[in-house]
Amino acid sequence: MKDPGVFLFYNMRLQFTPQALFIILFCFLINYSNAQFELDYKPVISSGTLPAEFLSTAQSMSEKDISRLGDIKYKSANEDFLKSNNYFLHELLLSGDVLLNDPLSQYVNKVMDELLKGDPSVRSTIKVFVTRSPDVNAFAFDNGYIFVNIGLLAQLENEAQLAYVLSHELTHALKKHSLSQYIENIKLKEGTSDYEGGTAKERRLARYRFSKEHESEADLEGLKMMKATKYSIKAIRGAFDVLQYSYLPFELVEFRKSFFEDEFLTLPDTLNLKKVSDIKANDDYDDTKSTHPNIRKRRGTIDPELVVDDENNRKKFLVSEADFKKIRETSRFELCRLYLVERDYMNAIYASYILLQKYKDNIYLKKIMGKALYNVMVTKPIPDQSFTPSISIGAGRSSSSKQYSIPDYSNIEGPSQRVYYMMENMNSVELNVMALSYVYKAYKQYPEDKALSVLTDSLISHLVYSNNLYLNDFSRKTKTELKAAPLSASVDLEQEESKYTSIKRDQQKAELETADNFSKYALVGLLKEQDFVSRYSRISKGHTKKPFTESYAKPVQKKPSKNEEEKVPYLGIKKVIFLDPYYLKLKDDGEKKTVKYYETEVHQQLLGTVQKECADKLHLEYMDVSVRNLQQNDLEKFNQNALFNDWVEERLKHGNKSRELVTSYEFIEEFIKTAGTKYVAWSGISNSKGKVERNNYFFILMDLETGKQVKYQTEENKGRDDKAMLNSLLYESLSHVVKTAN
Amino acid sequence: MRFKEIFSVCISAITLWPLSALAQSPGYLGKHVTLGYSNNFFPALIGPVAKSYNKGLNSTHGLNFEYTIKNRTNFCFSFQRFRTGVNINHTFIQSKVDSFGNTRNTTYNFDSKEPLLLQTNGLCFGFKFFDPGVLAPVGKYRKFELVLLFSKLTYGGKSFIIFDNYTNANPIKGKIGTGEYKFNSFALTYSLGRQRVLFDLLVLDYGIQFGVVPAALVATLNMESDYSSLSTLESVLRQETNRRLFRYETINLHIGLGFLAF
Structure with a gap:
């Protein structure tokens, strides 16, 4: 168009x-x-060169900060705080969730430039990044790192609101609020805090009070900063609206079932929620146990200060209105993908629905919609459970993850409630048919797109293998056509009616009388397509309908013996991709566990080295996508790791038994070709040293192509996590990966 | 004896070496066999040490061969050797009835100046079971072993003074002279220990071992402590040897150093 x-x-x-x-x-x-955005969208990725903080270790960052402390009160607490602060900052920077030199970060940095135009010395100490998270939030570290989530950028109305959010976070950073809270918590434990209340409950709530005071201070100081700029002060009111309604989608658009309908597919009215719940969004909620004051209190504090004489000379946009709209739209596109990664399928459907109203031909959005529908569909119970294909994976034990279920629609407010209602009330077959119809139409529009082709095949497979539906189960004529046509038995009144024609006539009559049997007629249009029919035939070839007796006469399955269950398969894999290993070293003093940050980092490096050494000894080829020890020009590696992290995170959320699709499979397919392997290995250890030193080890091997977990191994042991122990664990795991069964 | 021991070691090594290719365990960095030296030691709290009643340390030297057959199981074979002293606190009388129907008593007095020398070679076969969560040979373990003990008890010229009452009026007094007896026995041991691998090559092993020599227990249960019921010097010395071995094996500390061979 x-x-x-x-x-x-x-x-x-x-x-x-x-x-x-x-x-x-x-x-x-x-x-x-x-x-x-019209036809396609490519997710934002980082570009340029990597800044120094991405190349150093958390330990070196902390040591530098600690050396600057001098002789101060609570020095030890300050040191502990810096270690923890830098560790988490460093982990965040390398997680792949942080964007670098992309259009979003560039724009947000320009707004920060505008905010600190009059104070270049402060500006030089502040670094602003955009994080790939759907949460409507921004946060700051005391050493001047500010992070703005994509979820927030998608919701803002203007640049002034973004400037206010940045000024708020800037105040936290400049006033070192996190450090103050850390020290205050120690004082509260020691009983030396000024916030010591009379009762135990008051003491428990003291830290929330302290945090809330910081928030109020950041609101007011942020406002002062804003007043020093040319940004509109009036616009700040809207920033609190953004916060108050942050649980709602970025736009409220009427959701119509007709979006999925066509000439042949008509969804029954029963799937359409008659009236949606009003938006309540109470701004005076109980904030006793919240780190932030409630919105009403925050508005109450700031409203009297919002009056300025020169409001007319102030602007909502100083950098660029067009740029703001572009980055907001980009954020919204990103958000659709992030919702999928976060397994928030309802929001993914609704967000892509909203954007598809504007960009009707956008293939990226169509794919998001298709993938979300697919993933909702596979989590629906299948009518005949005995026919559910089981995915048996690896060594038997499975990683823990929650099975997805559609959130209760009655808890949702606004027009998006209809999405929840509709999805909740559709069964597996109906959703399967609707998703297939939607995806195939998208595929017809973009026949060169492989992902849509794969998705179409997957949906057909699900119809055949899970829902037991074959081509002949679908009507090739619409209901109207069937009603208009004479019933098949009454062909020739002179001839004697055979038993078979009688049966067919009765069946036809029964079908026509079934009001909501829309799925039977949904594919009438598609069945006219030769390509669709041949695809369906190809996929269902060799599979016949299951005899109905199977549903009640289940074959007795031999229970695997204990030895068989415990038997670790030899996989005979020649090459794997190594992700950054996970490591956590804790000190357990009986009452609480504290992270040993330096040791954690050192051991993480050691585990990475051991992993590679063991692979070398076993002649196992590997591709290392670790982001530890990066060089300035390793941005490609950084981006790869970011995408991998998304994939792994999403895959682990699905769990072992789920058939949900890992949504970033297009990237993975390309990557498999480059890497020369489809297996990715991830290992990790959690070590806790108390009276006894305990280790929990895991090793996961996943097939990127199918998303299956090929090997999942966990071990628990007592003892020092020295190199010998790491060697012992990793070598065993990898030997099973590389060796063949005989 | 020596030939037998060397032969056993060679046969075990030749048999187990090719098996490493078929091992169920990947081994530590691919290595299944550990060769090493170990020492079991404990202060001589009751019995004497070799050639001396002074306080000392009993010490067993061992050459070990260990083979990882499963992830957490090692087959262990070792050759060990130790020397210690045997003390006999009693005088005992050996009675015989001669062809004339006269009872002849020979009294053996042990000369307590010098203990008897007991030299023992042992062949040990057993299994080490490592704690869950790691791969052999790393971490804590429990070991069960059967120890075949081949002992040689040597007495010196002054060890025994005998009185023979062939004629009561003029008993013969004299020394028995030098000599040795060879006894075979066995022990069952249970060890608790921990192993560390250093530089991916050396294996440091330390722990404690408890053992029992069933033959000594049987003797005690049969109330054979009464020497008068024993007919010969040999049987007395056999029993004393078993008792000494029992005390020797009861508890030992253990330290060893090996290397991952192949």
Whole structure:
């Protein structure tokens, strides 16, 4: 479909009057700002070179900070705080969730430049990053690192609101609020805090009070910073609206079931929630146990200060309105993908639905929609459970994860409630058919897209293997056509009616009388497509309908013996991809466990080294995508790791028995080709030293192509986690990966 | 004897070496066999040490061969050797009835100046079971072993003074002279220990071992402590040897150093 801007340009190009030129330019700009979203969207990735903090270790960062402390009160607590602060900061920076030199970060940094125009010395100490998280939030570290989530960028209304959020976080960083809270918690434990209340309950709540005071201070100090700029102060009110309604989608658009319907697929009205719940969003909620004051209190504190004389000279946008809209739209596109990764399928469906209203032909959104529908569908119970294909994985034990279930629609407010209601009330077959219809139409529009083709095949497979539906189970005529046509038995009244024609007539009559049997007629259109029919035939070839007796006469399955269950398979794999190993060293003094940050980092490096040494000894080839010891130009590795982390995180959330699709499989397919292997290995240890030193070890090997967990091994032992122990564990795990059964 | 011991070691090594290819366990960094030296030691709290009644340390030297047959199980074979002293606190009388129907008593007095020398070679076969969660040979273990003990008890020229009452009026007094007896026995041991691998090559092993010599227990249960019921010097010395071995094996500390061979 042509964009209106483009259309206008074509019609006016023959008359180059100044006015026409202006209109052309204006239309071009409008069109340009949205053109990148019209047909496709590529997720944002980091670019440029890696800054110093990505290349050093948390320990070196902490040592540098500690050396600057001097002789101060609570020095030991300060040191502990810096160690912890830098450790988590470093982990976050390398997690892949942080974007670098991308359009979003660049824009947010420009807003920060604007905010600190008058204070370049402070600006030089502040670093702002955008994080790939759907949460509507921003946060700051005391050493000047500020992170803004994509979820927040997707919700903001203007640049001034973003500036206020940044000024709020900047105050936290400059006033070192995190450190104050850390020290205050220690004082509370020691009983030397000024916040010591009379009762035990008051003492427990003291830290929340302290935190809330910091929030109020950040609100007011942030406002002062804003007043020193040319940003609109009035716009700040809206920032609190963003917070108050942050649980709602970024836009409220009426959700219509007709979105999925076509000439042949008509969803019954029973799937449409008649009335959606009103949006309540109480701003005066109980904040006793909250780190932030409730929204009403925050508004109450700040409202009197929002009046300035020069409001008329102030602007909502100082950097660029067009850029703001572009980054917000980009964030919304990103958000759709992040919802999928976070397994928030309802929001993924609704968010992509909203954007598809604007960008009807966007393949990226169509794929998000298709994947979300697929993943909801596979979590639906299948009518005949005995026919559920089981995915038996690896060494028997499975990682813990929660099975997905659609959140209760009655707890949802606003128009998105209809999505929850509809998905909740559709059974596996109905959802399967609807998703197939949607995805196949998208595939027809973009026949060169492999992901859509794969998704179509997967949906057909699910119909055949799980829902036991074959081509002949679907009607090739619409209900209307069938009603209009004479019933098959009454062909020739002169002839005697055979038993079979009688049966067929009765069946046809029964079908027509079934009001909500929409799935039977949903594929009428698709069944006219030769490609669809041949795909369906190919997938269902060799599989016949299961005899109905199987549903009650289940074959007795031999229970595997204990030896068989415990038998570790030899996998005969030649090459694997190593992810950064996980390590956590804890000190357990009986009352609480504290993280040993330096040792954790050192041991994480050691485990990585041991992993590679063991692989070398076993002649196992590997590709290391670790982001420890990065060089300045290793951005490709950094981006790869980010995508891998997404994949692994999503995959682990699905658990072992789920058939949900890992949504970033397109990237993975490309990567498998580059890497020359489809297996990814991840290992880790949690070591806790108290009276006894205990270790919990895990090793996971996953097949990137199928998402299956090929090997899952855990071990618990007592003793020092020295190199010998790590060797012993890793070598065994990897030997099973590389060796063949005989 | 020596030939037998060397032969046993060679046969075990030749048999187990090719088996490493078929091992159920990957071994430590691919290595299944550990060779090493070990020492079991404990202060001589009751019995004497070799050639001396002074306080001293009993010490057993051992050459070990260990083979990882399962992830957490090692087959252990070792050759060990130790020397210690045997003390006999009693005078005992050996009675015989001669062909004339006269009872002849020979009294043996042990000369307590010098203990008897007991030299023992042992062949040990057993299994080490490592704690769950790690791969042999790393970590804590329990070991069960059968120890075949081949002992040689040597007495010196002055060890025994005998009185023979062939004629009561003029008993013969004299020394028995030098000599040795060889006894075979066995012990069952249970060890608790821990092993560490250093530099991916050396295996440091330390622990404690408890053992029992069933023959000594049987003797005690049969109330054979009464020497008068024993007919010969040999049987007396056999029993004393078993008792000494029992005390020797009861408890020992253990330290060893080996290397991961192949």
